[in-house]
Amino acid sequence: MATGTTRKASMADTVYEALREDIFELRLTPGDKFSEGDVGQRLNASRTPVREALYRLQREGYVEVLFRSGWQVKPLSARQVDDLYELRITLEQAAIHKLCSPTSPAPSLPMLNSQATPVTSISPLEERNFHCDLVAAAGNQEMSRVHSEIMDRLRLISRHHPADAAHAGDDRTEHAMILEAVKAGNETEAERRLISHIRIGQQAARKYTGNQEDSTATNLNGEQKSAPNDA
Template sequence: MANPRRKESVADRVYEALKEDIFEFRLIPGDRFSEGDVGTRLNASRTPVREALYRLQREGHVEVLFRSGWQVKPFDFQQVEELYDLRITLERAAVHKICNLPEEPAALRTLVALWNPDHPSERAVGSTVRMLDESFHCDLVAAAGNREMTRIHREITDRLRIVRRLDFSRDERIDATYVEHAAILEALRNGQASEAADRLTRHIRASQKAVREITMERIREAAAAHRSEQ
């Protein structure tokens, strides 16, 4: 009898490997493959491969094709734009709620300390910045105290993670994130709800623009590499 814990670990390994291939554009939007292809490449049997693919399907990264195997889901820029619009709406509402609270949330003081380092050398780098940026926005919404708003915002954050991570592949975007986060927090602590909301909107829109440009660039580069290998 197969050990279910071992089967689960193989499925997790396949899931992580495929997700990294998609995130790093080794598998690009529109690429097709079979369960057998994945199993051979990752040395896994069909069951854990299928489990991993269904998990990626639920997260919106791949889709099954009738009698044709699987495909990396084509990139839907319109959906991304709509998710960014919804994210901005929620975060602006959260900022106004925070400014109307009777006391400053403790989370705000923590964020101020994190995004105003004493020296540039104390700034985070690489993937750590990405995680801290995600936490910044999620913590802001959570600080407003509306649990449903927080839940919906986290769902949007999960769906945007595949593109938002690209925003921190360039040093100038990391620098801008620190400066813009600090400015948003300053306005919040001064009770300037409209100013904080406007700064937040400009910050998210700048990130959105950078992400779109980098995503298109990475897809073009990956597609060219694919063609040269054929």
């Protein structure tokens, strides 16, 4: 029966996916403003599903609504990025801790062996999946859910600048080394390798977000919007 789920992609889902992709593909960049009517007209949908999609994105932190003044893509402050990276490290560290714990019932490490791929450039998606799989393997669904959201948020950041090609080639190797330590049950070493691996990405992200440290986030359009960064 294909497990039911007769979800024939509602209009709201379609709009959500489209907007999300617009944001991730940088067709909508932080600071861009738009109205519900615009989106509806562009995607041939009425305002109702558009609003639902926008509220979903709002809850996920991607857009914000300006009271009766339209919507805009929410910029990430450098502080937020650092906070997200720290939270991500915390979660992945906890995952490794679980995986290395002897009480753990030897959970499924399915993708661990499939890392013998050639050393070519790694895709952002593969990078994301590795870390998500790592956390998922630890078996805590709530942790996995939160972690996935964070990874998406951070992936968007790295989309805003070309990945540091100089280092990209080493990602698979680092992944493999992390897994090796995990499988060996060497928690300390695994954590060290993991943090080192993540910090590289964080440093790269910092280079591009460090200048919008002040509350008035400068967007690409050069527009100035009063950033009411409520502390």
